[in-house]
Amino acid sequence: VLTSVGKGGVFVANGGAADFTSEAETQAMSITAVASLSGSTSTTVAANISSNTFQSSAKTAIADNVSITAANDANITAKNAIDAFAFAGALGVTFGTKNPVAGTLVSNVQLSSAESLLGSAVTVTSVGGSVNLGADTSERLLSIPVAGGGDAGVLSVTVVDSTTRAVADKTSTLTASNGNVSVKAQNQSDVLEIAGSVAFSMSGAAFGLTMPGTGVSKTVEAQIGNASARNIEIAARASNDIRQLAGAGGASTKSTGVGGTVAVLVLDNDVTARIAEGATVTANGNVWLDAADDSSLLQFGGGIGAGKDVGVGASVGALVVLGHTLAEVGSKANVTARGLEGNVITFEELQEVEEAKEAQRTGIVESFNGLKDTGLAFADDVEDAFDTLGNIGQSKAKRDALLDMPTTTRTAKGFVMTANGDHRAVAISLAVGASTGTAGVGGVVDVGVFSNSVSAHVANGASINAALTGATLGNFGAAQDTIISAQSTGRMIGFAGMVGAAKTAGVGGGATVNVFNGSTQASVDSGAVVKARRDVAVAARRQQQIGVAGFAMGAATGPAGVGAAVNVAVISGATTARIDGRADAYRNVTVDARESSRHLEVVGAIGVAGTAGVGGAINVVVANSTTSALLGASGAINAMGDTAITARARENIGNIIVAGGLAGTVGVGASINVVDSRRGISSYAYGSINQDSAFKAADSGQDVSIEADSAIDMYRLVGGLGGGGTVGVGVSFDMATILNQTVAAIGGNAKVYAGGNVDIDAVSAKNYASNTIAGGVGGVVGVGGAVVINRTGSGNLNDYQDNDGTSAVDGGGMAGDVDKVLSKLVNNRVQTSGNASLDATVAKANSATASSLSGDATSVSAMLTKDGHDRTSATIGDNAEVVTGGSVDLTASDFGRVYQFAGTVGGGGTVGVGLTVGVNDFSSSAITAIGNNARVTAGTALSMDAENVSVLEAVNFAGAAGLVGAAGSINYNRLRNTANTTIGAGAQVSATQAVINAENEQNLAATTIGIAGGFVGAGVSYTRADLEGGATTTIGNGATVTTRSGNLDVLAEQRFRMSVDGLAGAGGAVAGQAAVSEIEED
Secondary structure: OEEEEOOOOEEEEOOOOEEEEEEEEEEEEEEEEEEEEEOOOOOOEEEEEEEEEEEEEEEEEEOOOOEEEEOOOEEEEEEEEEEEEEEEEEEEEEOOOOOOEEEEEEEEEEEEEEEEEEOOOOEEEEOOOOEEEEEEEEEEEEEEEEEEEOEEEEEEEEEEEEEEEEEEOOOOEEEEEEEEEEEEEEEEEEEEEEEEEEEEEOOOOEEEEEEEEEEEEEEEEEEEOEEEEEEEEEEEEEEEEEEEEEEEEEEEOOOEEEEEEEEEEEEEEEEEEEEOOOOEEEEOOOEEEEEEEEEEEEEEEEEEEEEOOEEEEEEEEEEEEEEEEEEEEOOOOEEEEOOOOOOOEEEEEEOOOOOOOHHHHHHHHHHHHHHOOOOOOOHHHHHHHHHHHHHOOOOOOHHHHHOOOOEEEEEEEEEEEEEEEEEEEEEEEEEEEEEOOOEEEEEEEEEEEEEEEEEEEEOOOOEEOOOOOHHHHHHOOOOEEEEEEEEEEEEEEEEEEEEEEEOOEEEEEEEEEEEEEEEEEEEEOOOOEEEEOOOEEEEEEEEEEEEEEEEEEEEEOOOEEEEEEEEEEEEEEEEEEEEOOEEEEOOOEEEEEEEEEEEEEEEEEEEEEOOEEEEEEEEEEEEEEEEEEEEOOOOEEEEOOOEEEEEEEEEEEEEEEEEEEEEOOEEEEEEEEEEEEEEEEEEEEOOEEOOOHHHOOOOOOOOEEEEEEEEEEEEEEEEEEEEEOOEEEEEEEEEEEEEEEEEEEEOOOOEEEEOOOEEEEEEEEEEEEEEEEEEEEEOOEEEEEEEEEEEEOOOOHHHOEOOOOOEOOOHHHHHHHHHHHHHHHHHOOOOOOOOHHHHHHHHHHHHHHHHHOOOOOOOHHHHHOOOOOEEEEEEEOOOOEEEEOOOEEEEEEEEEEEEEEEEEEEEEOOEEEEEEEEEEEEOEEEEEEEOOOOEEEOOOEEEEEEEEEEEEEEEEEEEEEOOEEEEEEEEEEEEOOEEEEEEOOOOEEEEOEEEEEEEEEEEEEEEEEEEEEOOEEEEEEEEEEEEOOEEEEEEOOOOEEEEOOOOEEEEEEEEEEEEEEEEEEEEOOEEEEEEEEEEEEO
């Protein structure tokens, strides 16, 4: 459908409205069914091939130099809607001896577009109403391909490709002096695919296979050129609800039954809202520029196989979600939003990320009072850990409610630019294989790639409210703000279940790999100017909630039952708010970057058999992110009120990894958990603050705050249990490496003025609770082994060595094994289908997958063997200049609290062995500094305080019982924390009074127990504590520190408090005990 106006036309509607509209609507239904019946010995085949293409477009095009004038509203719109239903089925039935064959091959393609386009130099004017440029598309598709027979298969390809554009050329002009102007492009998709195959045979093997492939690709674009009105809205919005349900079953009463699904779901959204480069946009009230991507996805795959001899169930799934959301003020555009109308803009903001609370900080220090006497004060930690765990992951109906993330509704006047990318996904895979004979196998492989890029951008040379000055304040509303906001959310719940059961051997196994990456950025480029009568806010917010569970079970009444589950999560991203241009506000300016991440991984595996039962569970989490708030070297902020540059990040991690093996002869349970988290949280002011003389208000409440705040809470439970009539073995390995760099700084050569106070504050709070248990019970031999490692500081696992100098952990080798899984994913891409539209989307998915799973940023081996440093710092750089009417405060606070419990029990009729190894290695620094040749003049007091406080509670237990019982418990703890405060060479510091302080406090309570009983009993306990580090306050050569009326205090304080206890016990005809406790302080 096309509405087209040629060049140079003039259209005048003196008596009413002017409407230029194109509208297309398509409703389609396709039903095909094939059945084949045979009563002979020949093979019957039912085949259904269905191909449906639904294509429509609506376009309204106004060519160059056209003039449109209307007394009332002027509307240029395009609308396109497609509703389609497709059913395809095949059924094969035979009463003979040959398996019937049924196959369904389906292709459903929806291609739609809606475009409203204004050419060069077009003018659209409404005298008494509003001007609307709009494009709307909607797609609804229900596809149901099915097949049933002795051998049954479904292959389905679904493609939805849409383009929605409302675009005014940068030289066009929209005017509504007495009304509003809107430019909107909006798309909505609702896609549901239900695919299934059922195979049943009473004469031979039965195979059921379902293979759906769904690709959804969207382009949504809104652009405005020149415009003038009371209020102006430019919006590009996409909404998606995509569901893919696949099932397959195969059952045979004579032979083998196989049911399998292979499902691929790809969503690619590109959403852009733009004010064109060089355009002039003026509103007496508000200008709202909004780009939004709201997507909800559900993928389910289930395979069930049952057979007399062999039953195999398999599910393979790939879910790829790509989002690109951009709101932009183009280069050299000139935007004015006076905020004088009564209307307000209403939008949603993510809730604030909480600061590390004072109670948490003081609790870390005070907690030692309760634990120093016994070393066993951990009940409160466990309770808090479970409370935290209960909250993790608690966040369209039931699906959206399950993934709900709280927001705050906000209203504003003036200029608001919002870019929002919200992705929600639920992925479920099930596989069951059962047999009364040889083998039952259930297997799952699930892969998810989630990439979300969101940007709110003011380009080079653009201006917002450039005419606002002290002399023109009356031309703007008192509540007029300028808000530039980018926010992204990623929410995912995944479950993989695999069960294999048979008389002889049951195997349940699988792997899930999920990769999350993306960037969220709000920025003002160099050369751009943004102003507000009230507040200027540049904000980037990113939140993620991830909950993944996997369970594997292998059961057999005969020789072997094996359950194995592997989960790998790679999480990376960047959240950035920055100003490289100029921002002026007659109240406050904020540059705000916030990130919150919550993820819970639950992995379980069990093997049960008459002879040998083996259960294995592996979980690997690698997280790498940056959160930055920045005033660049070319940037300038002027605020009559407060200036705040804030970066805040919070991470909650919960891991429950348990494996068990139970059998009449041998039972083995082994669990491995690896967490590597590296984060950079930084707030920098490199440019100038309040250097314009019009904004220098002496003795005022004009404050400047530079804050970086980081908090991480982690709970881990890892267990391996084995029980066998002859041999029982349980093994657990748990390791976590945390690296935080939390930095607040006024950069080198920066210039800062505040009529009130300047605060530079960096806080890092780290709270861990880990429980690692292992047990082995056997009629003859029982072996239990547990190893736990907690590290803050150097992340290179290969750095850790035993006392004899040999490497204790092959971090590179272990991580390399995980990388092999990832490399297979990279090399085994989503295959092309022959459909051009789907293949274009698939190509993007493959590219995103490859880039997500390559390079140091997401390579597990690179992450786990890379050196790093944990640092919290608040600094003023070399040659910087800071002048205040009030105080200057630099505070760097690093708080760490760790509770570790590791326990092992080995029990056997003949031999019982229990071994527990615990390692805690912490190296962090708290730093405050004033750089070389810096000049700091405080109207009142100067305070510099570097504080580093750590508390470690560690308990290791090993027990063994048998004719021969041997128990060993080894605990190694090393604390190497420092606190440093420095004033550089040649610095000039002046204040009424000054406190320059460094404080380092390390608290350690460790208890190690080894108990063994038997005819021969040996109990061993070894505990070692190394305490290093220091507190240092340094004033460099040629520095000058002057207190004009009060005291000058220069302090360095260090406190070590420790309780290290070793207990060894043994009982029997032959008994030996050894307990060693060592403390080394440097």
